[in-house]
Amino acid sequence: MDALIEGPQVQVRFVTQQRQYAIPETAIQTPARLRRYGLSQIINLVLQNEGETQRPFDFLIDGEFLRTSLAEYLEEKGMSTENVLTIEYVESMLPPTPLSSYEHDDWVSAVQAHPAGGFLTGSYDNHVRLWNKQAECTQILTGHSGAIKAVQWLTSDGDSGSILSGALDRSILAWEYNLSDNSHSVLYECRGHTGGVESIALNATGDQFASGSADATIKIWTTVIPTVSDHIEEVTETRKKRKTVKEDRILKAPIATLSVHTGPVSAVVFNPISQETLYSGGWDHSVRVWDIENNVNTTTKNCEKVVHCLDYSQHAGLLASGHADPVIRLWDPRTEDSSVVKQTLSGHQNWVTSVSWSPSSSYMLASGSYDGQIKVWDIRAKGALYTLSHGKGSKKVFSIDWSNDILLSGGEDNQMKIHKMQDMASHDDA
Amino acid sequence: MPISRKKAAKPAPAPAPAKKAVAPKSKKRTVQEAQRDESDDEFGQVAIDMNSDDEEDMDGDDESDDAEADEFPEDDAEEGQDMSAADIEEDEDEEDEDSEGSYMDGDSLVDSQEENDDDEELEEDDEEGSDFDDLINGGDIDPNFGHNLNEPLAPESDYNPIKREYPEIDPIYDSDSSTEENENTVGNIPMHWYDDYPHIGYDVDGKKIMRPATGDELDKFLSTMDDPDSWLSAHNYKEGQDIKLTSEELEIIRRLEGNRIPDADYNPYEDQVEFFTSKTEIMPLSAAPEPKRRFIPSKHEAKRIMKIVRAIRDGRIVPRKSGYVPPKPKYYNLWNDAEDKPREEHVMHITAPKMKLPTHDESYNPPAEYLPTEQEIQEWNELDKEDRPKNYLPQKYNALRNVPGYGQFIQERFERCLDLYLAPRVRKNRLNIDPESLIPKLPSPRDLQPFPTRMAIEYLGHEGRVRSISVDPSGLWLASGSEDKTVRVWEVATGRCMATYVVDELVTSVSWGPNKEVAVLAVACGYKVGLILPEKLFSPELTLHSEEYLKAGFANVSSTEANAKAQWKQPTPAEFDQGVRVWVHLQKPVKQVTWHRKGDYFATVAPDANNSAVLIHQLTKHQTQQPFKKTKGAVQRVMFHPSKPMFFVATQRYVRQYNLQRQELVKTMMTGVQWISSLDVHPAGDNLIIGSYDKRLCWFDLDLSSKPYKTLRYHAQAIRSVAYHKRYPLFASCADDGNVQIFHGMVYNDLLQNPLIVPVKILKNVHQRVQALGALCVEWHPTQPWLISSGADHTIKLFS
Known part of the structure; x- marks a missing residue:
């Protein structure tokens, strides 16, 4: 004393x-x-x-x-x-501790963790992999003909569930899996995009999902499992094509197409509270707010960089975006101003390809970048709270997902890495 | 009366004794007197009978005779003395007057006559006259002559050479001789003309004056004998009578015969009156009123003035300008200290630099640390005098009285004086311009964002130099051609290699078809150009459409065979599976392939193929044209105009613009470089840039000139590639030094405004140098401000 x-x-x-x-x-x-x-x-x-x-x-x-x-x-x-x-x-938030990392055959381009446990990864080897709570690869879903760019949990109840995956082959596949009998099947194929599917977002109720694609469109789909194929204008298949395409898939058509973006749409995310609100970002440097019910673009926010990823936090009420520059921008989607960035977080060395808000805190978010680092931010602090290295060297990080106390990341080094995060639920009651 | 006349002619106060003071005048006067004596014939008429004097001589007046005899030599001596004295004095004035007197006839006479009245004035006149003479004869012009001209000149009448002088009238009652009767008026004629007449002349009334009766000689003799005063009488021929002379007159005659002054009362040796003495006179010398001529304009002067006026008119004298005011002389008291203020310094005054004050080491007893060591002394001695930092060595003396005289003192003083007066006293006006202000105002690179600044993605996989890269129109795919005989297609945003096409030759050029409806990649390798359809990357609809597009030409078989320059061939099934759809075989190795904006035509460059170096191929018809029958020089690059049917051909030194529709040469750009390496046309079509192997990058404004608008030399080595961005005002160049340079190149719609070129970023050592090759190709992303470069180190890099 x-x-x-x-x-x-x-x-x-x-x-x-x-x-x-x-x-x-x-x-x-x-x-x-x-x-x-x-x-x-x-x-x-x-x-x-x-x-x-x-x-x-x-x-x-x-x-x-x-x-x-x-x-x-x-x-x-x-x-x-x-x-x-x-x-x-x-x-204080305790520093994240690396739990384990899992080798893939190719670049891991998409990861998502289920709150109940289990991870979903998409890889450049065209496969979607299912991992259980014990981090064992339980299923490898093969069916895409292009690199998987987006994965999304639909439902998961223990051993069985359904997922969505979008790939560079311009299709979104809905899968159902059953871990007990180790089976999986394609529920339906969502066809309509003419460019690779970059991002998939499921709304809070789970009855609709949106997909953003390199063809500059956003398409809205229902999750209802159709019994017969929707009528889709099929092009006359070439000899080569006919060979590869599975004939028995049920095709699904989008219920809406939003084509206001002038460049590839790289990120879509639903507002978890307001069902009708969708946020999207694309290569045309815009972050757009959509009213899904009326399929109108309500607000457009512009910056000068390509938007690579978006995440919305219901706690903070802010949109975080990663760009083709080392800066994370925070937007207040409710303001009408088109170019007002609420806050910027800089510290990365390269493009930020993935951002993920803490599921429980209104201040914490994580970001993954091409500089091979994952940074954990408290938006009240000036710099990053923690900087985690995804893998060896400075291999690119393509996707991260923060779910409860788990931070998943996948990158160029073929690894899916799991970090143990401190649960921030108790931190703020705000 | 003649006597009285004679008297009057004499100056009353003759200043003969004052010879020293007015020597020249007195001398002149004597000359004049002599003349007058000669001319005066009055005495001639007075016949003095001297014959009867003998007795009287004996009788009396010896004194006077003696006196005369005594006086003559005196006079002579005086005269001689005068002359000699004058000669001895040798006054300048005297000489002048002398000479004037000798050769000036009329004037001199007049002058001398005038002198009688006013000596001083005349002298002035004379001087003036000589001045004017000088002046008119071309002598120097006295600057003050105008001043003098203002003085009144004497009237010309004064200069009449013969002036009648009338005798002064003594204002007593009987002084008027004219009242005497019988005065003969015949004048001065020989009287013997009247000898035969009874009269001897006429009186004033015109009546004859009868000859008075005269006796014969005997009567005469008797009368003389009777009259004791007869010897005193003189015969007046004009009157024809004898006149009895008074004793005064006789005295005058006697004095005249004795060559003495007739007036006995006149004292020629009066005491000298000092007119001009050291004493300041209060009263004027003369109370005489100003003579009239002083107020009358002088004709003589008028003449002289006219002379000058004529000279001025003729231009022999140049008068002063009007309004000339002669400068007032400045006088100041030289010795007045009280008012002596330092004068204001001249504008160009430069004060002498002050001498440096002595420092410690110049002390007679400097601290020990100032004293030089032996080595320092030696060094100092070895140095040249001019190189020495100081011209002395510190020395130590025990006492001030031991300090010797400084030997260099006078030398140093002298040198300082030399320095001071030899110093060029020129005030140099240094230009007070901020050099920064002369630099053209360029916007800060910060304001010109966005432009690429840092490397974002590296595309790794090639095993040879990556010669060429191209981004597809959608901006998602990047194709690269390498010397490892492969063509790779990459995902731009992630750096993932999506496809690899193996060919059998080094790939020199790759180029995506610009048509978004047709996905085709043109690849130049060796002697052929391959058209590749990358299947998986595009939607089935696009792929199918492209396939049909590519195949359509095979129906047109005849043209394929006819053209020997290029052969369109089907690929082998293996190649087909890989993606190759068409081969175009050429005669020589292809260096470049470039597309027309619509995606139907593409041009190839095979520099070795002489006249068929440039070929234009039509994809839909599988046709090949040779646009130029003859090509001048080795073609380096070709380029289609982005909007017009124009075609650019870059040879080694020139860039030529052709109109393809009219088939004519539009313009030749003189690049001024030695060897063009690359070419790009601005998307608006009015500007182009070239890169050269001699490190220069030239910007041409096609509307402006055939010479480069700007030449940029920023690279240290040969430039390999230049590229314009299609949307952003950016262009870039890459060179063998491994650097990539990014410029802001704004082209304005306003035709009057020149393009703005600002270097914004140098990306250093982007590519490692391998065998003297660095960065080989730069390409801009079609939609984003991203730059992609490939290099000899087998890598491709994206900068954002």
Whole structure:
């Protein structure tokens, strides 16, 4: 305690929104030289946490993480040391720990984890792979004739379920699988895109899904399993084509086609709360908001870079986008302004190809980039919280998915990597 | 009376004694007097009977005779003295007057006469006259002559050479001789003309004056004997009477005979009156009123002025300009210290630089650390005098009194003086221009975004130099042709190799067909050009359409065989399975293949094939044309115009623009480079860039000139490839030094505005140099500001 008394003192008041860690809101004299660790010790001291129960805390002043000593912070901001400083503290997020990585035969271009367990990966070897909770490859779904670019869980109840996969062969396949008898089959084939399918998004109720394609269109499909093929204008197949195409697939036609984008559509994402709202981003540098019910493009936001990926957080109410530059942009989709970026997060070295919000926190998101790194961000902090290396060297990361306490990533190094994340559900009750 | 006349002619206060003061005038006066004596014949008429003097001589007046005899030599001596004194004095004025007197006849006389009245003025006149003479004879013009001209000139009448002088009238009652009766008016004639007449003349009334009765000689003798005063009488021939002379008159005659001054009362040796003395006179010398002629314009001067006027008219004298004001002389008190302020410095004044103050080491007793070591002394001595940093060596003396005199003092003073006065005292006006302001204002590269700045994706897989790359019109696929005899197609966004086509020759050029409806990749390898249909990458509809498009020409068999320059051939089944649909066989190795914008025609360049170096092939008909019967020079590159039926052909040094419809040469661009390596046409079609092996990149404005609009030399080695972006105002070049340079090249719709070229980014060492080759090809993404480059290090890189 003697160490705490030395040097200049600052009066601080600690507040928190995490009730389990609340302490009395009285002003405390603390040395100005203290940094995050010192302040964290004070909180633990007050909470009488010792040993194993000690928790690391992060400290926010005016909504910004404290990354320097108190004295430096005050000097930087030009604030007086006489006033009482109100510091909000939150429990620190523990660094993600790499759990395991799984070798594929080719580049892993799409990953998705199911909240209930189980992972889905799509690869450049045209196969979709199913992994169970124990991270064993249970199924390899073969049927696409092009590299898989997007995978999406439809349903999953333990051993059986259904999934969607989009590929460069311009088709989306709906699969059903049964792990108990180790069988899988194509439910239907969604045909209509003339370019590779880049992205698939399922709405919250699960009755519709949207797909974005390199042919600059977004198509909306239902998840209803048809019994007969919809009538699709078939082109006269060439001799070679006829050989490869499976004849027995049930074909499905889109219920709507949104073709306002002027470049390949690289990302679509549904708003999980509002059923009718779809967000899309494409190579025409635009992030568009769609009203699915009326099939109209309600808002368009433009930046100067190709949009590679999008994710929407229902907690933060923000859209995060990754671009053909090292910057992650955060958008407020509700504003009408066409080019106002709410916030930018920079720290990557190359294109950001995948972003994923934390499923539980309104501040946390993860991003994967072509520089081979996965970064975990708290949008209140200036830089990235944690930087994870996806694999050896700086192989590209194509896809990441943050589901509960699991962060999946797939990349050029043929690996699907799993990181154990701290569950952030308890962090903020906001 | 003649006597009184004679008297009057004499100057009353004759200043003869004042010879030193007015020597020239007195001399002149003597000359004049002599003349007058000669001309005066009054005395001639006075016949003095001297014959009867003998007695009287004996009787009396010895004194006077003696006096005369005494006086004559005195006079002579005086005269001689005068002359000698004048000669000895040798006054300049005297000489001038002398000479004037000798050769100036009339004037001199007049002058001398005038002198009687006003000496000073005349002298001035004379001087003026000489001045004018000089002036008119071409002498220097006295700047003040105009000033002098203002003085009034004497009237010309004054210069009349013969001037009658009337005797002064003594204003007493009987002084008027005219009142005397019987005055003969015949004048000055020989009286013997009247000898035969009873009269001797006429009086003023015209009546004859009868000859008075005269006795014979005896009577005369008797009367003389009777009259004791007869010897005193003189005969007046005009009157014909004897006149008895008074004693005064006799005295005058006697004095005249003695060559003495007739007036006995006149003292020629009066005391000198000092007119001009050191004493300042208060009163004027003369109270005489100003003579009238001073107020009358002088005719003589008028004459002289006319002379000058004529000279001015003739241009012999150039007068001053009107309005000339002679400068007022400035006078200042040289010795007044109180008012002596330092004068304002001249504009060009440069103060002498101050001498440096002595420092420690110039002290007589410097601190030890200033004293040089032996080595330093030696070095100092070895140095040339001019090279020495200081012209002295610090030395130490125990006391100031031991310090010797400084030997170099005078030398140094002298050199400093030399420095100061030899210094060019020229104030150099240094240009006060900020060099930055002279640089043309270019926008900051930051404002010209977007342009590629960093590498994003690397496309790895080739095992040979990647000679050529091409991005398909949709922007999703990248084709590359390599020297490893393969053509690869890559997914642009991920860097994934999607297809590999193996050919049997080095691939020199690849090019996607620009038609979005037809997916075809033209590949130049060896002696042939292959048209590849990459099946899986495109939708079945597009693939099918492309296949039909490519095959359609095979129906046109006849033309294929007719043209020996190029043969269209079916691929082998194996090649067909791979994707090759058509082979076009040429006679020489193909270096470049490029498409027309519509995707039906493509042109090939085979530089070795002389006249058939450039061939244009039609895809739908499988036909080949030879656009040029003769090609000038080795063709390097060809290019179709992006919108017009124009065709660009780049030979080694020139770029020619042809109109394909009219089949004529439109323009020849003089590049000024040694060897063109690459060519690209701006998507708007009015500008083109070339790269050359001599490191230059030239921008041509086709509307502007046949010379380069801009020549950029930023590469250290030969430029291999240049490319325009189709949408963004960007162009890039790559070179053997492995660098890729990106420029902002804005072309404005306004024809008057020149294109704006700004270098925005140099991507350094993009490709490693392998066997002196670096970056080989650059290509822009058709829709995004992404640059793709390929190099000799087998890699392809995308920059965003």
